Amino acid sequence: DAGVTQSPTHLIKTRGQQVTLRCSPKSGHDTVSWYQQALGQGPQFIFQYYEEEERQRGNFPDRFSGHQFPNYSSELNVNALLLGDSALYLCASSGRDRVRAFFGQGTRLTVV
Template sequence: DAGVTQSPTHLIKTRGQQVTLRCSPKSGHDTVSWYQQALGQGPQFIFQYYEEEERQRGNFPDRFSGHQFPNYSSELNVNALLLGDSALYLCASSSGSNTEAFFGQGTRLTVV
């Protein structure tokens, strides 16, 4: 079992650009959540996808959007990047029958 996999591991983008991050959930999981973790802080919930729809959303602007595919994998898109978007982006997967969320290793995004 590969667990939750995220790609790429590291990324450098310029202000104003757009970025797409990818996540494959743990086998058997149908729910994917995305988190942003700034340096020295705890992860902050961005949104959650279930059955290809956004089910819950945290306090993030519309520049942050996502998608879930029929195979349960997911993408996080961020438009018009700001310097403040530099962070570790974490994907977590879970299933309705499990109370535990499994996290990937994250994508380190640096905006310059």
């Protein structure tokens, strides 16, 4: 079992650009959540997808959007990047009961 996989592991982007991050959930999981973790802080919930729809959303602007595919994998898109978007972006997957979440290793995004 590969667990939750994220790509890429590291990424450098310029202010104003757009970025897409990818996540494959753990086998058997249908729910994907995305978190932003700034350096030295705890993860902050961005949104959660299941059945290919955004079901829950945290306090993040519309520049942050996502998608879930029929195979349950997911993408996080961030438009008009700001320096403050530099962070570790974590994906977590859950089964249908959503009681336990498994995290990937994250994508380190640096905006310059």
